[in-house]
Amino acid sequence: MNTQHTEKARGGTGGKVIARFDDSIIAGLRQRLPDYLAARGVELRRNGTRLVGRCPVHDDSNPSFAVYGANHENCGCYPCGFDGDVFALSQWLGRSSNFPEAVQDVSTVLGYYLPESTAGTATRHATPPQRPAKQPEPPPLVLSDADREKIRLARLRFSDAFHAGDEIIDRIAASLGLDRETLRHASWGESGLGLACPVNSREPWLCYAYPNGLKWRNPHPRTTPRFLWIVPKATAPWRMEWVKPGTATVYLTEGESDCLALIAAGLEADGTAACVASPGTSFLPSWAPLFAGKRIVICFDLDTAGQAAAAKVAGMLQGHASEILIWKGTSSHA
């Protein structure tokens, strides 16, 4: 992640801006990574040749963030998948969005005035840029009429079956360990629940309708694939349209059935929170700005893969969400 950011920043902003910074200044700032981390509130302790501490991005109870290198000029967090120097770190923390801005941020944090700074720009540097790193523009979405129709039909079939009181709805509810009321609640909106009838299947399949996407859930527990993307162009997490300007807290789950379980548990009951789902652990960086200003509770699986993915998503949301929490299970509160 870091390499990509650094190279993008160096290549993307043009050499002429960077040339303003003297190489020796850059090298000097790079070696002050531990000071930069200290200024950002990261306590480090020596462990062999490394300095270790708690990751500034993910909820890190067991220090997994390490500073290493001959001059302690590199750092990384294994669960987050981050690795890089102080300038990459600045961008990863969302304090800058390219290399020149990162140099400004690091200088400011360390109280170092760049020789090039005029009085005017020096004042401006006193408040380092806080805006989030820019995300690449997604390609324009072209959803075919056929794909649009698949989503519409799936939604319609679910709605019809629900209102007709069809037994399939009860079977789906039972298979998910949920009640009809939760399914009804979750089926509202642009993205929600649908039903599809695949060829060679006697039983309709439950579908998850995403904004511009449709995912089928295999009702037979021991057969593969477990899921099938029929329209694979989801442009936002599942049920994202439930996140309104007035929504304070967003619960982000790993998969749709966990999301349904949170709805069943009443997390949306008071109207201040919304439950949305990432399709498994695959959360796209382009979705992060959708969570601007929200308090996010990432409720991914408690296994290693789930927690690593949660930390990665937390990194993507950094600079967008107002607060990021990673749910660690109820045992920690007991």
Ligand SMILES: [Zn+2]
């Ligand atoms: Zn981390």
